[in-house]
Amino acid sequence: xxxxxxxxxxxxxxxxxxxxxxxxxxxxxxxxxxxxxxxxxxxxxxxxxxxxxxxxxxxxxxxxxxxxxxxxxxxxxxxxxxxxxxxxxxxxxxxxxxxxxxxxxxxxxxxxxxxxxxxxxxxxxxxxxxxxxxxxxxxxxxxxxxxxxxxxxxxxxxxxxxxxxxxxxxxxxxxxxxxxxxxxxxxxxxxxxxxxxxxxxxxxxxxxxxxxxxxxxxxxxxxxxxxxxxxxxxxxxxxxxxxxxxxxxxxxxxxxxxxxxxxxxxxxxxxxxxxxxxxxxxxxxxxxxxxxxxxxxxxxxxxxxxxxxxxxxxxxxxxxxxxxxxxxxxxxxxxxxxxxxxxxxxxxxxxxxxxxxxxxxxxxxxxxxxxxxxxxxxxxxxxxxxxxxxxxxxxxxxxxxxxxxxxxxxxxxxxxxxxxxxxxxxxxxxxxxxxxxxxxxxxx
Amino acid sequence: xxxxxxxxxxxxxxxxxxxxxxxxxxxxxxxxxxxxxxxxxxxxxxxxxxxxxxxxxxxxxxxxxxxxxxxxxxxxxxxxxxxxxxxxxxxxxxxxxxxxxxxxxxxxxxxxxxxxxxxxxxxxxxxxxxxxxxxxxxxxxxxxxxxxxxxxxxxxxxxxxxxxxxxxxxxxxxxxxxxxxxxxxxxxxxxxxxxxxxxxxxxxxxxxxxxxxxxxxxxxxxxxxxxxxxxxxxxxxxxxxxxxxxxxxxxxxxxxxxxxxxxxxxxxxxxxxxxxxxxxxxxxxxxxxxxxxxxxxxxxxxxxxxxxxxxxxxxxxxxxxxxxxxxxxxxxx
Numbered sequence: 001x002x003x004x005x006x007x008x009x010x011x012x013x014x015x016x017x018x019x020x021x022x023x024x025x026x027x028x029x030x031x032x033x034x035x036x037x038x039x040x041x042x043x044x045x046x047x048x049x050x051x052x053x054x055x056x057x058x059x060x061x062x063x064x065x066x067x068x069x070x071x072x073x074x075x076x077x078x079x080x081x082x083x084x085x086x087x088x089x090x091x092x093x094x095x096x097x098x099x100x101x102x103x104x105x106x107x108x109x110x111x112x113x114x115x116x117x118x119x120x121x122x123x124x125x126x127x128x129x130x131x132x133x134x135x136x137x138x139x140x141x142x143x144x145x146x147x148x149x150x151x152x153x154x155x156x157x158x159x160x161x162x163x164x165x166x167x168x169x170x171x172x173x174x175x176x177x178x179x180x181x182x183x184x185x186x187x188x189x190x191x192x193x194x195x196x197x198x199x200x201x202x203x204x205x206x207x208x209x210x211x212x213x214x215x216x217x218x219x220x221x222x223x224x225x226x227x228x229x230x231x232x233x234x235x236x237x238x239x240x241x242x243x244x245x246x247x248x249x250x251x252x253x254x255x256x257x258x259x260x261x262x263x264x265x266x267x268x269x270x271x272x273x274x275x276x277x278x279x280x281x282x283x284x285x286x287x288x289x290x291x292x293x294x295x296x297x298x299x300x301x302x303x304x305x306x307x308x309x310x311x312x313x314x315x316x317x318x319x320x321x322x323x324x325x326x327x328x329x330x331x332x333x334x335x336x337x338x339x340x341x342x343x344x345x346x347x348x349x350x351x352x353x354x355x356x357x358x359x360x361x362x363x364x365x366x367x368x369x370x371x372x373x374x375x376x377x378x379x380x381x382x383x384x385x386x387x388x389x390x391x392x393x394x395x396x397x398x399x400x401x402x403x404x405x406x407x408x409x410x411x412x413x414x415x416x417x418x419x420x421x422x423x424x425x426x427x428x429x430x431x432x433x434x435x436x437x438x439x440x441x442x443x444x
Numbered sequence: 445x446x447x448x449x450x451x452x453x454x455x456x457x458x459x460x461x462x463x464x465x466x467x468x469x470x471x472x473x474x475x476x477x478x479x480x481x482x483x484x485x486x487x488x489x490x491x492x493x494x495x496x497x498x499x500x501x502x503x504x505x506x507x508x509x510x511x512x513x514x515x516x517x518x519x520x521x522x523x524x525x526x527x528x529x530x531x532x533x534x535x536x537x538x539x540x541x542x543x544x545x546x547x548x549x550x551x552x553x554x555x556x557x558x559x560x561x562x563x564x565x566x567x568x569x570x571x572x573x574x575x576x577x578x579x580x581x582x583x584x585x586x587x588x589x590x591x592x593x594x595x596x597x598x599x600x601x602x603x604x605x606x607x608x609x610x611x612x613x614x615x616x617x618x619x620x621x622x623x624x625x626x627x628x629x630x631x632x633x634x635x636x637x638x639x640x641x642x643x644x645x646x647x648x649x650x651x652x653x654x655x656x657x658x659x660x661x662x663x664x665x666x667x668x669x670x671x672x673x674x675x676x677x678x679x680x681x682x683x684x685x686x687x688x689x690x691x692x693x694x695x696x697x698x699x700x701x702x703x704x705x706x707x708x709x710x711x712x713x714x715x716x717x718x719x720x721x722x723x724x725x726x727x728x729x730x731x732x733x734x735x736x737x738x739x740x741x742x743x744x745x746x747x748x749x750x751x752x753x754x755x756x757x758x759x760x761x762x763x764x765x766x767x768x769x770x771x772x773x774x775x776x777x
Contacts, residue, residue, distance in 0.1 A: 011458055253775045324451040330458040337452045358451040364464055365563035369717040379773035409456030416462045423454045
């Protein structure tokens with residue numbers, strides 16, 4: 001069975017909310033929508049205090065190249081526009097809306113009916129993804145339409161759909177595959193048109209046999225789409241690893257998937273693409289797993305963006321002895337510093353960790369056991385990065401390839417000395433990146 | 445629950461449970477079969493030497509950490525226990541206990557703690573101590589009690605005899621043919637070598653017991669196959685070439701694999717993670733270096749046995765190997 005070739009680890013899957021159907025979370029009374037909901041520059045607000053808005057109406061426009069439009073997930077009145085703390089605690093500009101009713105913009109098809117026939121052309125599909133503010137929902141929130149504006153002379157051989165869901169605990173992609181199968185497949189068809197690629201491959205790890213079976217059945221009517229079972233291993237969902245697992249190709253250092261003839265999208269993104277292309281519905285919701293070993297009331301929610309996190313926490317009830325709340329999975333997710341915040345695009349999981357799992361074990365001496373090297377899916381030397389980063393040897397860090405680190409956390413998750421490798425590697429990487437940038441600026 | 449009590453730290457937020465302690469105690473468990481065979485063939489002195497060696501290693505580590513380095517003692521990590529066991533395994537079973545204590549001091553005090561403690565030592569502490577004892581006390585360190593099953597205990601510490609490698613070295617020097625030496629009365633047959641009924645440092649005698657321990661370590665992912673396989677295979681091939689060319693002067697490759705410290709060295713000493721290379725490729729180079737050097741010393745050196753020397757020599761090359769043999773990068777697959 002296929003998988004990526006070097007490194008990787010096997011964290012406990014903990015897919016505790018696998019069998020729980022997606023539930024729609026009720027509308028809040030007031031919502032706060034951040035204008036930055038993608039990688040890149042913030043979007044610029046196009047509404048003002050006192051404006052009446054409908055569901056799906058544009059709130060903030062993307063002006064920069066890498067940026068995504070932000071739409072209103074609610075109908076109501078703009079209360080104010082001011083900086084609000086996100087889950088890291090930093091304040092970012094946001095639009096606060098008093099929710100009144102649930103009135104949708106007329107251009108959006110709100111019917112339940114599945115529209116399979118794609119009428120839009122290649123350019124129209126890309127423009128629609130841009131207009132609807134579609135971003136990659138695997139976690140990075142990279143504006144999707146940018147991936148499809150292929151550089152001169154490049155063409156795509158494959159659309160690769162990441163349905164590996166290799167992060168422990170998270171189950172929204174799994175539910176998506178079972179509950180929204182046809183929508184996802186039509187979304188993939190749209191992406192095939194948008195890219196000009198002849199073939200799409202859906203990579204699913206073999207710990208989800210039901211999803212594999214279900215999609216294999218459903219793809220019988222979609223000859224261009226093939227389901228590829230993958231051997232379960234983290235980080236299979238990382239772009240470079242997924243490309244290797246599915247096609248055997250390798251993305252050269254510092255290059256993009258398109259240089260290997262591939263465009264990679266998450267399965268949740270294909271669903272958003274379907275809604276945008278076929279229903280003209282902007283990205284105004286997130287599918288979020290709310291889970292944890294000690295949480296009795298686990299959920300897979302469909303939540304409107306801007307909904308206060310507090311309401312969701314209150315709805316499920318924070319388990320006693322919770323030591324850490326994570327946005328995202330336990331391998332790459334971020335620990336929340338502030339729970340008084342609001343849902344944003346790509347917030348795919350709220351994970352409660354017990355106090356006993358939250359504290360780090362004190363580090364001891366490096367044994368030079370090489371487990372970090374064995375675990376690294378990029379073939380790097382995390383132990384060496386740590387030593388060099390501590391001494392701020394940025395040139396050496398660059399020479400040893402720190403910029404190729406994908407920050408997956410495999411090294412740290414298996415370190416017997418409990419050394420916080422990724423902390424130091426991230427610091428070293430950002431310093432090295434800054435050094436490279438300033439050198440390039442000096443040259444030009 | 446108040447919000448400001450939440451932990452905030454960087455990813456990853458989960459750990460696979462591996463720890464220094466778990467690794468070290470796994471090695472201790474893996475050494476048990478070899479220990480039991482030693483007790484079977486050499487009796488009570490084995491237990492005594494092992495106890496003294498382990499206890500003095502722990503004690504020296506504790507004293508040095510507590511009173512000289514003034515750091516929190518970390519004797520519970522099990523690494524001093526391993527050093528103690530391996531040091532004991534590398535001496536004859538009739539060694540004076542004071543020499544064992546001295547060896548423990550050299551291992552822990554000089555080879556380990558002087559370099560900065562666990563993880564920072566360049567050379568395998570137990571081997572440094574063994575070589576120190578071998579050079580300083582050559583007679584005591586090369587007087588080998590005969591391996592006698594436990595029911596014949598009583599004679600065990602009286603009768604001494606040469607090791608198979610000693611017989612070979614001496615015989616070849618005197619111009620005897622290898623086939624003649626193999627037939628000599630003092631030489632054990634291959635089955636005896638396999639189970640460990642032969643003279644030698646008491647922990648190294650049984651290839652079978654050591655392999656059982658090594659398989660356990662492989663299974664627990666404490667070691668990888670690279671070093672033992674490279675070590676044994678290169679020694680086998682290298683000694684095999686000489687044997688094929690001139691079987692009257694050179695012993696068979698399987699004789700070399702089953703005698704002396706070859707198995708213990710390849711499975712437990714060379715695989716010490718602190719003093720071996722980091723990448724798989726580096727480990728293969730390191731293992732081959734150990735294997736070939738061992739055979740060179742055995743065939744052409746003054747000593748009948750070369751495992752300790754070859755591992756220590758290769759230990760010195762580890763920083764260079766780490767520099768020259770990087771892990772295979774993703775971009776070069």
